[in-house]
Amino acid sequence: MKTRFATRTVFVFFSVSILVSIARTAETVAFWAFDEPVGMYPSSVLSDQSPGDHSLVLGPGGGLVPGRFGNALSAEEQPPIDLPPGSVRFGLEQLPTPPDRTVAPMSWMNARFAALATSGEKHLRQEFAFVNVTQSDLNLGAFDWTVEFWFNPKLWHSGDPHGVVFEVGEGPRAENGRITALGLSGDRREFILVNWPSRSKIAIPTDAEVLKEAGNWAHLTFTYEADRGRLRHFLDGRLQADVEPVDLKALDEGEEAYFSLLRDREWAFPLPGAIDEFRISRGLVYTGEFDLPGSLVEDPDRGGSAKPAEVKHPLLFAADSANAVPVNLGGRKHLLIDDVLFPVNQGVTFRPVPPERVELVFEVEGSFRKHLTVIEDEEGRIRIYNPIGRSDRLGVRISDDGVNFEIPELSEIEEGYPNITLADSTGTPSVFIDPLASPTERWKMVSGSGERGIFLFTSPNGFDWTRCPTAVLSSWSGSQTNMFYDDQRGVYVGYHRTDLGDTPTSKTERRFVMTEVDQLSPPWPFEAVSQAEYNRAAQTSRLDGNRPWYLDNGPLTPGGIGIEYPTVFSAIDGFDPESTDIYVPKAVKYPWASDAYLAFPCIYYHYIEAGPPARQALAEESRKRGSGPIEIQLMASRDGINWVRYPRPIWHNIGRMGGMDIHQTYIAHGMIRRGDEIWQYSFNTEEYHSSFRGGPDRKGVFRLVSQVDRFVAAEAPYDVDAVLHSRPLVFTGKRLSLNVDTGASGYLQIGLTQGNGRPLPGFGLEECVYVNGNQQDATVEWLESGSDLSALAGQPIRLVIRMRGTRLYALQFVE
Numbered sequence: 001m002k003t004r005f006a007t008r009t010v011f012v013f014f015s016v017s018i019l020v021s022i023a024r025t026a027e028t029v030a031f032w033a034f035d036e037p038v039g040m041y042p043s044s045v046l047s048d049q050s051p052g053d054h055s056l057v058l059g060p061g062g063g064l065v066p067g068r069f070g071n072a073l074s075a076e077e078q079p080p081i082d083l084p085p086g087s088v089r090f091g092l093e094q095l096p097t098p099p100d101r102t103v104a105p106m107s108w109m110n111a112r113f114a115a116l117a118t119s120g121e122k123h124l125r126q127e128f129a130f131v132n133v134t135q136s137d138l139n140l141g142a143f144d145w146t147v148e149f150w151f152n153p154k155l156w157h158s159g160d161p162h163g164v165v166f167e168v169g170e171g172p173r174a175e176n177g178r179i180t181a182l183g184l185s186g187d188r189r190e191f192i193l194v195n196w197p198s199r200s201k202i203a204i205p206t207d208a209e210v211l212k213e214a215g216n217w218a219h220l221t222f223t224y225e226a227d228r229g230r231l232r233h234f235l236d237g238r239l240q241a242d243v244e245p246v247d248l249k250a251l252d253e254g255e256e257a258y259f260s261l262l263r264d265r266e267w268a269f270p271l272p273g274a275i276d277e278f279r280i281s282r283g284l285v286y287t288g289e290f291d292l293p294g295s296l297v298e299d300p301d302r303g304g305s306a307k308p309a310e311v312k313h314p315l316l317f318a319a320d321s322a323n324a325v326p327v328n329l330g331g332r333k334h335l336l337i338d339d340v341l342f343p344v345n346q347g348v349t350f351r352p353v354p355p356e357r358v359e360l361v362f363e364v365e366g367s368f369r370k371h372l373t374v375i376e377d378e379e380g381r382i383r384i385y386n387p388i389g390r391s392d393r394l395g396v397r398i399s400d401d402g403v404n405f406e407i408p409e410l411s412e413i414e415e416g417y418p419n420i421t422l423a424d425s426t427g428t429p430s431v432f433i434d435p436l437a438s439p440t441e442r443w444k445m446v447s448g449s450g451e452r453g454i455f456l457f458t459s460p461n462g463f464d465w466t467r468c469p470t471a472v473l474s475s476w477s478g479s480q481t482n483m484f485y486d487d488q489r490g491v492y493v494g495y496h497r498t499d500l501g502d503t504p505t506s507k508t509e510r511r512f513v514m515t516e517v518d519q520l521s522p523p524w525p526f527e528a529v530s531q532a533e534y535n536r537a538a539q540t541s542r543l544d545g546n547r548p549w550y551l552d553n554g555p556l557t558p559g560g561i562g563i564e565y566p567t568v569f570s571a572i573d574g575f576d577p578e579s580t581d582i583y584v585p586k587a588v589k590y591p592w593a594s595d596a597y598l599a600f601p602c603i604y605y606h607y608i609e610a611g612p613p614a615r616q617a618l619a620e621e622s623r624k625r626g627s628g629p630i631e632i633q634l635m636a637s638r639d640g641i642n643w644v645r646y647p648r649p650i651w652h653n654i655g656r657m658g659g660m661d662i663h664q665t666y667i668a669h670g671m672i673r674r675g676d677e678i679w680q681y682s683f684n685t686e687e688y689h690s691s692f693r694g695g696p697d698r699k700g701v702f703r704l705v706s707q708v709d710r711f712v713a714a715e716a717p718y719d720v721d722a723v724l725h726s727r728p729l730v731f732t733g734k735r736l737s738l739n740v741d742t743g744a745s746g747y748l749q750i751g752l753t754q755g756n757g758r759p760l761p762g763f764g765l766e767e768c769v770y771v772n773g774n775q776q777d778a779t780v781e782w783l784e785s786g787s788d789l790s791a792l793a794g795q796p797i798r799l800v801i802r803m804r805g806t807r808l809y810a811l812q813f814v815e
Contacts, residue, residue, distance in 0.1 A: 026146060026283030029137040030054040032115075032261075033277055033297050035070040035470045039063075039528035041550035042078055044558050045128075045452040046115055049297065049469040050279075054117060054131050054138060055452060056259070057556055061267050062114025067276035068150040068217040069295040075114045075163075075262040075270030081531045083108055084545045089125050091554035092546075103174040103266070111555040112267035113260055118556070120171050120256030125554045127451035127476075133168055134250075134257040137282045140168070140180055140224070141197065141250025146285040147182070148221040153273040156212035160186045163271035164264045171256030174265040178251060181264070182222065184271060188212050191222070191233065197249035204233045205241045217276070219292050223284050224248060237290045303456045303468050304521035306438035309490030316595050317341075317638035318489075326728035326755055326796040333593040333812040337636035337712040338644055341729070342801070347722030351715045352634040352646040353807070355680065355704035360658030361403055363700040366416065368395075370683045371480035371584070372668035372701070373431040377462060382672055384681060384701065385431045385445075385462075389417040392427035394445070394465070402672060402679055402703060410463060422457070422465040425450045430483040430494075430669055431462065434520070444520065446494060448477025453558055454496065456520055472522040476553060476560040479510070479584045482669050486589055486640060491516045493640050495568060495587050498561045500549045502542040503579045505609050509542065510581040512569035513561055514641065529564055537563050568641060569601060576603075576647075579610030583630060586669050589640065590711075593810065598711060599635035599643060600651055600667045600680070604628055604689060626688030629654050630664040636712055646712065652682055652704060660698045663688045673708060676776055680704040708776060709739050713807035718746070724808075726799040728755035733813035734790045736780040740771060746805025747772050750780050752789075755796025763792075765800055789813070 028050040036046060040063075046056040058064070060078045064071045086092025091108040104110060106121045117130040133139055140147075149165075167181040181194045188211040191204040210218055221234040229245030251257075261278070262271045277296050316327055317340045327341065334341055338350060369387035377383055382402050388395035396419050397405040409418045429447035437444065441458035445465065449455045453471030479497040486493050494515040501509035517524050534547035546552045549562030569585040580603060587599035606628045607619035618625055632652035637643040652665050668681040685699035716722035742748055751765030762785035769781045781787040793813075801808065 026281040026285040029280045029282050031279040031296060032056065033070060033470065034064060034067060034073045035523065036064055036474050037523045037526040038065060038071055039526060040474050041528060041548065041559060043550050043553060043555050044474040045471065047469050047471060052131070052136065054136065056115040056117050056261065059111055059113035059116055059555065061112035061263055061270065065274050067274065068152070069277060069297065072152065072274040072276035073115060073262065074274040079530065081548065084547070086546065088123055089554065090552065091124055092551065095123060101172065101175055106555060108551060108555055114262035114270065116258060116260050118173065118256070118258040120173060120258065121556060125557045127553070127557045132257050133259040134170055134253045138168060138259055138280060139250045141248055142226050144224060144226050144283050146221065146223045146281040146283065148219070148285065149278040150217050150276040151220050151273055152217045153211050153214055155214035156188055160272060162186045162269055164262060164269045165271055167260045167264050168251065169258050169265055170251045170254030171258055173256065173258050179265070180251060183269070193231070195248050197251055198247055200246050200248065202231060202243055202246055204231065204243055206233060207235050207240060210235060221286060223286060225284060234286065234289065237292050239289055301521050303441060303458050304519045305436035307436050309436060309518065311488060311490045313488055313594055315488050315639055319639065319642070326730050329729045329731050329813065331732045331813055332595065333810055335593050335596045335709055335711065335810045336714040336808055337596060340638055342724040342726050344725040345723060347720060348714050348716055348724055350712055352649055352651060353710050353713050354649050354651050355706045357705045358657055359703050361681070361701045361703050362405055363698065369427065370666040371428055372666070372681060372683050373429060374668040374670040374672060374681045375431055375433065376672055383462065384668065385429060387427045387429065389414045389420060391425045393420045393424065394422055394426045394429055395419045396421055402674065421463050424467055428477045428480045430481045432483055432485070435485055446472065446481045446483045451476065451557065454481060456522055468522050470522040472524045473561065474523070474558060476558045478560055480669065482585060482587045484589050488594065491518050492520055495585050496561050500543050500560065500562050501570060502544050503610065505579060507579065507606065507609055509571060510583055510604070511567050512582060512585050513565040514568040515565050526564060529562060534563065568643065577605065579606040580604065584666070586667050587640070588670060592673060593709060595638050597637040597640045600632050601635060602630050602666050603633050604630050621692045624693045626692050627690035629688055630666065632665050632667050632682070634711065657684070658700060658702060660684065660700065661686050676708050678706045678708055709810040713809050716803040716806045718805040721802055721804050724801040728796045728798055730794060730796055731813040732793050733815050735787045735814055736789060737812050737814050738771060738778040738780060738808065739776045739810040740778050740806065740808050741774040742772050742806040743774065746803070748801065748803040748806050748808065751800040752792065753798045753800065755798060757798060760792070760797065765802055
């Protein structure tokens, strides 16, 4: 988290010696804070924090460095790389210069800009639309305007060339001189403003001594008062120049208009230094000399925690504590999702227990995306969030009983979708309630937004959302992020898709990486990975040939996440069928037991160019399928990092349900508890992925009902006894409670021994009264000793569990 000066919210300052006059009518046109992380890759987005949404893309000719407040933009070039072969669309094949042009189209071979917005270069992938700058007030002309920024110059040397602050052009880029540009002379004695429409080239004197000295941040301001033709320049709030009146004019509208920071239209003449908090305003922000402002960022700590994390129950089975003896189980509920507490067993298998029933809740019509989140609000109502409408905006449905969902009237943002909660595109949302946040930011959402990166949104109620202007991750969001607060580690955990992996046939193999942060406020920690490091990683893992991975989408669209964060979810060679991957893991920390993490990955079985011809035949368009079906499996973990997957029985299968023939299932992120039941929800559709069916295909949201804590069972066969031996443990409480199902003809017994394995008189295995039945709270008792274990609390013991025809789901020592 960055520390900033107090936000300036009232534009009036007074000084002992100077009465400052600051206009109240100025409106921000664009404001770039450059607070994305140092080391951020080219093609990543530099967010505009104003309503104008003039986002820029970082180029190979620029980089982020420590700034006056947070970070800053420099014209320092990115490290050189060897470019792999590829396509024109992704900038990896150079098009020739057209006959009517003098400059070759942009590609990774020649894209040496520092920061750019362009309406041209349509041959390249552009997943978000730049604002045409000649149609906006970035096209400075015959109106009052203010340009201001902080500048940290490099040390001056005699013979230095001039440097460009910004250049606005009608386009086509570098094909003409129709520009408005501001630059700094090589001797740093003056700035030069070029305005082609008025045929003006204006020298603006400045303080060269200040601008020749490296390492000191200077505040530079330029104002233009149109009705008087008055152009003025301030350095650190002091007037430097009040030049002769000039009649500036705006550029004509250009179809290929562009805006370049720190370099000109040919990516030459870099500004010698770094700039921070660059703001352009319509109107006169300053009408006279002024005291230096603090940071212009309105709320730099937005999204952060209001109180410190407090870990009351650290993980028992994390990597650094997994072998602790004895296990300090205390009164924690222990789910038998694996054998970590019972490393020795005879005849026991750990098997998933799919939901007992699946029922259609509502059928879906219109634009309704598959990335669902289900959450219980503060009033106990159930909300389902997902992207809806033409632009994938966040919609919500609400229910009291989990079956009947209402569509609330919240907005008029898009006709036919009154339950849209905000205007921003949020195609991959993960909504959760943050226990450490202030009441005004208690609701959080992490989502890709407008294909510009992954952003944090905050809300007091889950209906009124505010986007933090800087991305938390400056990467393309390919699928739903899964986020939650981990109360046993005191961190926020996120799982995010990467498409860097390759199948054996060199197709995309989806994988998910993990982030861990102790504060949600952006940006999150990031360390760039070099091309050499990528190439070394490719020696042990199948990776796409576009390395570094930012090359994937071309120079004008952010690349996806690569190997900057550890991969946690992926297909397993030799375990999964070839060309099978994880679409979304749907990972949660289970709220009703300690040390339990569950994931419900959407497993995508590919048809196209996958496996032998007999498998690929399923992708033939005449078969009316598509690229493949998707099912839900179950995974379990003790720390959210190391996972075990249970592929069969399938947690949520395809096939006939709710009167539909389902071929894709996407379970919602999150779960609801009602009494002794756990409810999950799933978006299911008759379509295959990338369907050839041509419709009409039905789709709906289904409810999946399980008994509480019953996700994996330690299962004993029907025809023979099976035994579990525990590690030494220490407990608190008076009795041992089991969540168990023996059926009518199965049974379970438990014997207690000392930590060293010696018998405990009165608590032997043969003395344990049979546990028989299907119960969520079965008390273990012994013939002579009864069920009271309080005399053994606090001392190491072991459990020996013998069972037959039984499923054991959970155990807990309770009062």
